[in-house]
Amino acid sequence: MTTDVVEKVEEANNKKVSWEAFVKQDVLNFMINHNLQAITVDDGAGKKGVIKRTSKGDFSVQITSNEIL
Numbered sequence: 001m002t003t004d005v006v007e008k009v010e011e012a013n014n015k016k017v018s019w020e021a022f023v024k025q026d027v028l029n030f031m032i033n034h035n036l037q038a039i040t041v042d043d044g045a046g047k048k049g050v051i052k053r054t055s056k057g058d059f060s061v062q063i064t065s066n067e068i069l
Contacts, residue, residue, distance in 0.1 A: 020063055023049035028059060 017025070023041060031039045031051055038052040046066035054060055 019043065019047050019049070019065075023051070023063055024061060027051060028061070031059075 027039060027041055027049060028051055030036075031053075036053075038050070041049045046068075048064045050062045052060045
């Protein structure tokens with residue numbers, strides 16, 4: 001049983017995508033599938049994504065990142 005859990009964790013780690021790809025793919029697909037006009041996502045670590053439907057029916061994607069150096 002623990003082998004299955006370890007394999008699933010390793011599989012999930014291999015499938016990780018960048019924040020930008022997540023916003024432009026998964027979040028956009030969620031928005032389209034649920035017929036939303038706008039959606040905002042925040043990872044809690046300074047990265048934020050905002051997607052809005054324009055009056056023409058296109059999508060405006062805005063991705064911001066705050067980093068402390």
